[in-house]
Amino acid sequence: MSERTTSSSWAMGIVKALEMDGLDCRALFKRLGLDFEALDDPDARFPQDSMTRLWQLAVEISGNPAIGLNMGKVVRPASFHVVGYALMSSRTLVEGFQRLVRYQRIIAESADLSFRHLEEGYGLILTVHGDHLPPTRQSAEASLACALALCNWLTGRPLRPVKVLFQGAEPDDVAPYQQAFGAPLVFDAPCDALIFQQDDMEAPLPTANEAMALLHDRFAGEYLARFSGSRVTHQARQVLCRLLPQGEPKRDVVAQTLHLSQRTLQRRLQEEGTSFQSLLDDTRRELAEQYLAQPSMTLLEIAYLLGFADPSNFFRAFRRWFGTTPGDYRTRGVAKPVSDARTPEYTARTP
Structure with a gap:
């Protein structure tokens, strides 16, 4: 079974966060059977379950359930591997978060x-998965704290989110959260998310550099291709992209193309956290966004390129994906993802 992994760059960020509470991370790594020296290898990766155990052990030893928030104090673009530099060279935070x-x-x-344009601004919405172990709340809270700190670092000024959502229950001590985010807090929410003001997200970044952004896009794309190359999900997606213009691909055809039985294909996809139908739907959705960005392509052409024999099926699928019609989506512009009608309103706790 393929294990979910974490980059050494992110693992190093976790280490620095834990060290802020005085923890001996070299000793913790040894206790967990992890190679501490691998943190210096930019291409090294650590099993996700090992990072989960690291968070659990850190909370147990430190007695600080809010220790994940320390990540916001140590984050730099380097913590995000090559992705951090791609963000830094983006024109706006909207473009950066899309990257x-x-x-x-x-x-x-x-x-x-996911990054969505909502009625109250822009939402960066996070869902953390475990591998064999369920994820810790510290992992999600560290990610949110990092995202906000990165915004502050890139803009050169402190941003105040509209509100911050946490799936976890309200802790006994909310002061660390109020200090970290300086915004209304919502606990027991259906997702972990940062909601930002539209103006903050669309303001030009002082670090923007289009040439460097393209270069970092290339580096990130090449890394992702190498990283994903061995994954059946990646291989099946490539096959789907080739077959879709000929009509809706069937699972047996994709399996045969990959020299796998249908049962093996489904099992391998399940091990990687998806299914054939989900992968087909996700691939169509991503391609639909790309095609709609091409003004010369008609909606009818896009429908057939996505393998829909009947354009009405494309329109129904598109409304399910984005909550609007392809025409309205194109009019609003790809740079501003449409409002997700399924995102509910929350009552926030104000610090």
């Missing part, structure tokens, strides 16, 4: 990110 979503698996495979 973060695209390349997030380079940093850690344990999290799914």
